[in-house]
Amino acid sequence: MLGVVRKKMLGQSLLxxxxxxxMLRSYSSAxxxxxxxxALNSALDEEMSADxxxxxxxxxxxxxxxxxxxxxxxLEKYGPERVLDTPITEAGFAGIAVGAAYHGLKPVxxxxxFNFSMQAIDxxxxxxxxxxxxxxxxxxVPIVFRGPNGAAAGxxxxxxxxxxxxxxxCPGLKVLTPYSSxxxxxxxxxxxxxxxxxxxxxxxxxxxESFSVSxxxxxxxxxxxxxxxxxxxxxxxxxxxxxxxxxxxxLKAAEILEKDGIDAEVINLRSIRPLDRSTINxxxxxxxxxxxxxxxxxxxxxxAEICASVVEESFAYLDAPVERIAGAxxxxxxxxxxxxxxxxxxxxxxxxxxxxxxxxVPLAAAA
Amino acid sequence: MAxxxxxxxxxxxxxxxxxxxxxASLRRPISTDTTPITIETSVPFTSHQCEAxxxxxxxxxxxxxxxxxxxxxxxxxxxxxxxxxxAKLIRGFCHLYDGQEAVAVGMEAAITKKDCIITAYRDHCTxxxxxxxxxxxFAELMGRQAGCSKGKGGSMHFYKKDSNFYGGHGIVGAQVxxxxxxxxxxxxxxxxxxxxxxxxxxAANQGQLFEALNISALWDLPAILVCENNHYGMGTAEWRAAxxxxxxxxxxxxxxxxxxxxxxxxxxQACKFAKEHxxxxxxxxxxxxxxxYHGHSMSDPGSTYRTRDEISGVRQxxxxxERVRKLILSHDLATEKELKDIxxxxxxxxxxxxxQAKESPMPEPSELFSNVYAKGLGAESFGADRKELRATLA
Numbered sequence: 221m222l223g224v225v226r227k228k229m230l231g232q233s234l235l236x237x238x239x240x241x242x243m244l245r246s247y248s249s250a251x252x253x254x255x256x257x258x259a260l261n262s263a264l265d266e267e268m269s270a271d272x273x274x275x276x277x278x279x280x281x282x283x284x285x286x287x288x289x290x291x292x293x294x295l296e297k298y299g300p301e302r303v304l305d306t307p308i309t310e311a312g313f314a315g316i317a318v319g320a321a322y323h324g325l326k327p328v329x330x331x332x333x334f335n336f337s338m339q340a341i342d343x344x345x346x347x348x349x350x351x352x353x354x355x356x357x358x359x360x361v362p363i364v365f366r367g368p369n370g371a372a373a374g375x376x377x378x379x380x381x382x383x384x385x386x387x388x389x390c391p392g393l394k395v396l397t398p399y400s401s402x403x404x405x406x407x408x409x410x411x412x413x414x415x416x417x418x419x420x421x422x423x424x425x426x427x428x429e430s431f432s433v434s435x436x437x438x439x440x441x442x443x444x445x446x447x448x449x450x451x452x453x454x455x456x457x458x459x460x461x462x463x464x465x466x467x468x469x470x471l472k473a474a475e476i477l478e479k480d481g482i483d484a485e486v487i488n489l490r491s492i493r494p495l496d497r498s499t500i501n502x503x504x505x506x507x508x509x510x511x512x513x514x515x516x517x518x519x520x521x522x523x524a525e526i527c528a529s530v531v532e533e534s535f536a537y538l539d540a541p542v543e544r545i546a547g548a549x550x551x552x553x554x555x556x557x558x559x560x561x562x563x564x565x566x567x568x569x570x571x572x573x574x575x576x577x578x579x580x581v582p583l584a585a586a587a
Numbered sequence: 588m589a590x591x592x593x594x595x596x597x598x599x600x601x602x603x604x605x606x607x608x609x610x611a612s613l614r615r616p617i618s619t620d621t622t623p624i625t626i627e628t629s630v631p632f633t634s635h636q637c638e639a640x641x642x643x644x645x646x647x648x649x650x651x652x653x654x655x656x657x658x659x660x661x662x663x664x665x666x667x668x669x670x671x672x673x674a675k676l677i678r679g680f681c682h683l684y685d686g687q688e689a690v691a692v693g694m695e696a697a698i699t700k701k702d703c704i705i706t707a708y709r710d711h712c713t714x715x716x717x718x719x720x721x722x723x724x725f726a727e728l729m730g731r732q733a734g735c736s737k738g739k740g741g742s743m744h745f746y747k748k749d750s751n752f753y754g755g756h757g758i759v760g761a762q763v764x765x766x767x768x769x770x771x772x773x774x775x776x777x778x779x780x781x782x783x784x785x786x787x788x789x790a791a792n793q794g795q796l797f798e799a800l801n802i803s804a805l806w807d808l809p810a811i812l813v814c815e816n817n818h819y820g821m822g823t824a825e826w827r828a829a830x831x832x833x834x835x836x837x838x839x840x841x842x843x844x845x846x847x848x849x850x851x852x853x854x855x856q857a858c859k860f861a862k863e864h865x866x867x868x869x870x871x872x873x874x875x876x877x878x879x880y881h882g883h884s885m886s887d888p889g890s891t892y893r894t895r896d897e898i899s900g901v902r903q904x905x906x907x908x909e910r911v912r913k914l915i916l917s918h919d920l921a922t923e924k925e926l927k928d929i930x931x932x933x934x935x936x937x938x939x940x941x942x943q944a945k946e947s948p949m950p951e952p953s954e955l956f957s958n959v960y961a962k963g964l965g966a967e968s969f970g971a972d973r974k975e976l977r978a979t980l981a
Contacts, residue, residue, distance in 0.1 A: 312767075320768040321768070343761065354740040355736050359754070360961035
């Protein structure tokens with residue numbers, strides 16, 4: 221999508237994204253800008269329009285138009301039977317949603333943030349993720365749990381945790397982490413159509429960011445495959461894996477590194493479970509160096525899994541130890557300077573890449 | 588005069604000839620006799636925020652005999668499971684329902700297979716009530732392919748989706764919000780059916796129950812919460828666990844009914860009443876006053892927190908099968924011998940099913956990786972040694 225020449229849009233003006241499909245439309249390479257928020261909203265709208273069984277449930281999703289306005293306009297369009305405002309009782313409404321999925325409906329459950337999903341985690345894991353297995357295929361659970369994940373800005377320890385590693389460790393769940401608007405649209409549509417429980421981890425700070433989207437992405441049939449990563453930037457010297465907001469950081473780091481003659485390949489994971497191990501390993505076999513980047517706590521994190529996978533599958537190809545950049549191993553502090561130290565910054569990624577390329581100042585010996 | 592009560596496995600026709608009884612007409616075969624009989628429940632219903640149904644229950648000989656047979660089958664099945672567990676053919680957890688059969692059987696008599704049932708882990712008899720076979724039960728308990736969950740679930744995870752039986756849940760209380768979700772789906776689809784979400788006196792204190800009840804009342808969901816109060820949550824008596832053990836009242840703004848859960852007819856009446864209520868007015872709570880003869884599970888002797896006298900007392904005074912037997916005999920619907928013959932048949936059915944289940948093989952090793960997802964997308968999964976054992980999920 222980057223670097224495409226923008227053409228003027230002919231014909232219909234697309235002031236507001238509508239789920240209209242023109243079968244005669246050819247996909248021009250003209251790029252339109254779309255925020256992640258609008259991408260999610262349009263995906264929800266289109267999937268609710270296409271399948272009567274899809275409904276949305278969560279706190280403030282209806283009359284308030286969504287705590288982050290992701291569900292704006294949906295109550296008006298689909299009515300209170302399909303867009304349901306819940307009380308602030310995550311365990312109760314998540315369980316109700318899973319029960320509805322047992323009976324064949326397709327719920328989309330919004331957690332105002334994934335920190336609150338911990339109140340409902342028994343239903344996500346024990347009632348949803350494991351049911352198809354325990355019932356030998358009788359009880360599939362076509363549910364999506366979505367909402368903002370990870371750090372926002374200044375919201376403190378209880379509102380800033382990243383749950384990617386926790387949910388992605390559980391067999392039976394699929395865990396998706398969109399970055400761009402294209403990711404948001406394609407992955408949310410795929411998640412809603414998928415017959416298995418999907419944990420869909422958004423990022424509050426990305427909601428307002430705009431990305432170019434092609435006509436193909438805007439089409440209501442657009443869908444991205446679950447389990448496939450995207451190479452956002454092709455490179456030769458080092459592989460950087462990232463997901464969600466960190467993809468943006470990794471791309472900025474790559475621009476900085478380019479000036480130093482280091483050509484970084486940036487992989488946008490898109491899917492934490494299933495993890496696209498083959499794309500990651502193929503990339504490392506090409507570059508011979510790996511940096512994993514994530515926002516969440518470092519111990520037992522997503523990066524740990526990626527590093528282990530690469531060491532197992534591509535050991536002979538590594539020219540340097542694998543490196544992990546992650547959130548600090550502390551609860552998220554409030555003070556702005558401490559918060560900055562607790563979340564990966566672009567310079568952290570740059571520094572780690574240089575280490576992996578043996579280009580950095582030698583580290584001080586550890587005590 | 589010797590009577591023969593012939594029964595083929597596919598039909599329930601009987602061949603009966605009897606001299607005229609005090610009723611001045613030739614008695615029809617009892618198994619298909621649907622002549623209405625009205626019987627009073629053992630105790631009246633106690634109600635909360637609603638008007639209790641009448642304690643006069645309409646039934647018929649056929650139904651009473653079905654109650655007897657079904658409960659005898661369930662009883663025999665659970666006793667046999669006890670032996671299999673002690674023989675180490677059943678592993679892990681095994682929670683037996685003997686004593687509580689009237690709840691499963693009375694409920695089925697009031698509803699259809701379009702109505703949903705969901706319960707916790709004491710689910711063997713509920714599964715059979717929904718149409719599950721003995722073979723599926725025993726094979727699942729022994730972890731064999733012929734099991735209802737192909738050996739992958741075990742005692743706590745029986746399901747029969749085609750009869751709207753949604754399990755089979757190991758986490759205490761989780762099944763209640765799930766059941767309210769089933770009711771949500773029924774209302775969403777406008778199919779005029781209801782959900783019975785069963786839970787125990789232990790689970791009755793769970794917060795998620797009240798969260799789900801609140802939402803069900805707000806949204807008028809056709810959810811019937813059924814507290815099977817057997818008076819012990821694992822080893823803790825109800826008075827030690829609940830400040831208010833009047834579980835039928837715990838719904839506060841939600842109406843409730845207290846029912847003698849050892850009386851299949853009372854259960855039937857209550858469930859019929861509850862279904863009508865739920866379709867019109869939203870959620871209702873039924874408290875079934877019942878009792879389990881076994882401990883909480885096979886790991887619990889069940890005698891450290893209650894006296895043997897209490898257990899035998901209930902067995903003598905309130906046993907659900909004995910109650911129906913007395914009803915059948917006092918109304919002259921069958922002889923003692925006929926009922927004993929039914930019990931013998933049922934015992935044989937159970938023994939045959941166990942023998943068949945023992946023949947069923949354990950799952951293939953490749954089944955380790957099946958059904959992780961409904962749609963595996965070609966993802967990889969791994970065994971303990973991932974370089975040795977891995978699979979692609981279809």
